[in-house]
Amino acid sequence: MKALSIAGFDPSSGAGITSDIKTFEAHGVYGLGVCTGVTVQNDIKFQYVNWIDKSIIHQQIHILFERFSIDYVKIGLAENLETIAYITAQIKQLNPNTCIVWDPILKASAGFDFGHKIRTDILRQICQHIYLITPNTEEFQMLFGQALPQNIVKEYTCNLLLKGGHTTGQTVVDSLFMNQEIYHIKQSRSKRDKHGTGCVLSTTILTHLARGKSLPDACRAAQDYVVRFINSNDSLLGYHDYTATKQT
Numbered sequence: 001m002k003a004l005s006i007a008g009f010d011p012s013s014g015a016g017i018t019s020d021i022k023t024f025e026a027h028g029v030y031g032l033g034v035c036t037g038v039t040v041q042n043d044i045k046f047q048y049v050n051w052i053d054k055s056i057i058h059q060q061i062h063i064l065f066e067r068f069s070i071d072y073v074k075i076g077l078a079e080n081l082e083t084i085a086y087i088t089a090q091i092k093q094l095n096p097n098t099c100i101v102w103d104p105i106l107k108a109s110a111g112f113d114f115g116h117k118i119r120t121d122i123l124r125q126i127c128q129h130i131y132l133i134t135p136n137t138e139e140f141q142m143l144f145g146q147a148l149p150q151n152i153v154k155e156y157t158c159n160l161l162l163k164g165g166h167t168t169g170q171t172v173v174d175s176l177f178m179n180q181e182i183y184h185i186k187q188s189r190s191k192r193d194k195h196g197t198g199c200v201l202s203t204t205i206l207t208h209l210a211r212g213k214s215l216p217d218a219c220r221a222a223q224d225y226v227v228r229f230i231n232s233n234d235s236l237l238g239y240h241d242y243t244a245t246k247q248t
Contacts, residue, residue, distance in 0.1 A: 043236040162177070
């Protein structure tokens, strides 16, 4: 079983393609990767990113789809919404049945703002092609303003997981908006923190979808995995659990 990560390269491997590949591997899925940008960062500091030309992204995607059957794709960091729209449209042309999870990275955890200009028409194009979008509260507001999350599912025709990791309180609540249903997925907040938890969460959801779980069950299993990842050590760079496939 294969899945594709389309994301940036993080030299610390806490986020981006290399993090996604480790997450795929931990869940028994072979990970393929397409690079959208080379970042200069570590677990606490982000300096800049050198974006990969869209034509090179195009070639990377095509040569993989020529060779492999790819039904599951995670998209992370990209230069702008237009690039995301281009990527998602291209994937759907190559395989209309591809399940796409988009983790909208608009600002690095170290505070670097990528300066995305949000255009509603481009955002609608993207959401037409994806199965799930996984923003935190700040990203949601940057993308959709003050809209109610349950209305986004109707208006933008994709499922929404609103992450609660950046909120305060003793409990982390991720809220999944799917069709007319709302699922609240809760965990006790860990005293530790990790670089790249958003990448790990969205990628783990994709692996569980690839393995046949429903979306609510995939989100629950992914949250459980992220908790184990956060608690794997005391540093900001976590260890992956390579027995994960035996526990789910």
